[in-house]
Amino acid sequence: MEIKGLDLSPTVSMLDGIQESLQANQNAMIASMRLANQAKEEERQANIETARNTAEMKDDLKTVIHNQNDYIAMLKEQNEYIKQVLNNMFGSAEDSIIVQKEILKIMQESKPTDGMAADKGLDVIIQLVFNAIQIYLKSKGIML
Numbered sequence: 001m002e003i004k005g006l007d008l009s010p011t012v013s014m015l016d017g018i019q020e021s022l023q024a025n026q027n028a029m030i031a032s033m034r035l036a037n038q039a040k041e042e043e044r045q046a047n048i049e050t051a052r053n054t055a056e057m058k059d060d061l062k063t064v065i066h067n068q069n070d071y072i073a074m075l076k077e078q079n080e081y082i083k084q085v086l087n088n089m090f091g092s093a094e095d096s097i098i099v100q101k102e103i104l105k106i107m108q109e110s111k112p113t114d115g116m117a118a119d120k121g122l123d124v125i126i127q128l129v130f131n132a133i134q135i136y137l138k139s140k141g142i143m144l
Helices: 009-090 093-110 116-120 122-139
Strands: none
Touching: 093 122
């Protein structure tokens, strides 16, 4: 379209440039929105994966805790048994005499012939060893 004496080509050219610029801006916004949506989707997927991993870890920890509780119960039973054995060994006067005699028997088999054992006699040493064991057990919190 041409009007006499009026050249509209610079205006048309400027409008074409503006339209191209608007189209480029619109394309850039669409690309930016696409990237933002993609980032949100990746974050959502990461959160879902984290939730799955957390659930698996929670189940694994429940199993570990259950196993540890079983192990603790077994250790308590063993400790109770050991305490009963020690109590039987050192708790009553009759049993302590039997233990002292066993210690004496073991020491006689090794036949110490010199030093304190020969001078003082095994009876004194046995009593000292026996009392030392009782004191040691009490120091470790084992009351008999």
